[in-house]
Amino acid sequence: MVAKSEETRSLIVATALRLFAENGYDRTTMRAIAAEAGVSVGNAYYYFASKDQLIQGFYDEIAKAHLTDARQAIEGERDFSARLKTVLLTWLDVAEPYHRFGTQFFVNAADPDSPLSPFSEESSPARDASVGLMRDVIADSDVKLDPDLRDDLPDLLWLYQMGVVLFWVHDRSAGQKRSRILVERTVPLIARLVGLSRLRVLRPVSREIVSLIRDLSKRDDVA
Numbered sequence: 001m002v003a004k005s006e007e008t009r010s011l012i013v014a015t016a017l018r019l020f021a022e023n024g025y026d027r028t029t030m031r032a033i034a035a036e037a038g039v040s041v042g043n044a045y046y047y048f049a050s051k052d053q054l055i056q057g058f059y060d061e062i063a064k065a066h067l068t069d070a071r072q073a074i075e076g077e078r079d080f081s082a083r084l085k086t087v088l089l090t091w092l093d094v095a096e097p098y099h100r101f102g103t104q105f106f107v108n109a110a111d112p113d114s115p116l117s118p119f120s121e122e123s124s125p126a127r128d129a130s131v132g133l134m135r136d137v138i139a140d141s142d143v144k145l146d147p148d149l150r151d152d153l154p155d156l157l158w159l160y161q162m163g164v165v166l167f168w169v170h171d172r173s174a175g176q177k178r179s180r181i182l183v184e185r186t187v188p189l190i191a192r193l194v195g196l197s198r199l200r201v202l203r204p205v206s207r208e209i210v211s212l213i214r215d216l217s218k219r220d221d222v223a
Helices: 002-023 030-037 041-047 051-074 080-109 124-139 153-170 174-196 200-217
Strands: none
Touching (some): 002 030, 002 051, 030 041, 051 124, 124 153, 153 174
């Protein structure tokens, strides 16, 4: 029963993404999604109370698939740079079928007050899964870094991944080749900077950068 429920949920998400890509987010109704998926409107609303929740469903689905594929791909690899590169390239592989929808996704997710924002409370399950994966990348690697940076590095690497995602959304090269070049060329630089953080002379600089990012990442909930 649980497997059937998950299958129906995934079908509704996949159908919605296809219709969003074909017709646009605003012009796609829950009724159209239900009809295309072959389920009743009531059943569609049982799984997702709104179209926004469908996007959250997409976040969760792609995060789950990425987590599974990436963990398998880095198993047994100790080199930090190789592990990080593999995780990012695996994300590009998992996301590739949805690239046509990427621009529409960004339009809705770019609003910082939208529940579709990757920084929103509603997106926390997918965000936490991605940060957790970055924590695994570090924990089982040979990386040597400033101990005070270790706790914050997974979040910093997730922010780096969000930069890759933004580039990917706008990448119109065949097969998003430029996004792969971006990963191939920037990961060694990131790894080098992380390694340098352990040097005593550079520790104050790395800690100041972490402090700055922490302050900038705080949500201002004061009206």
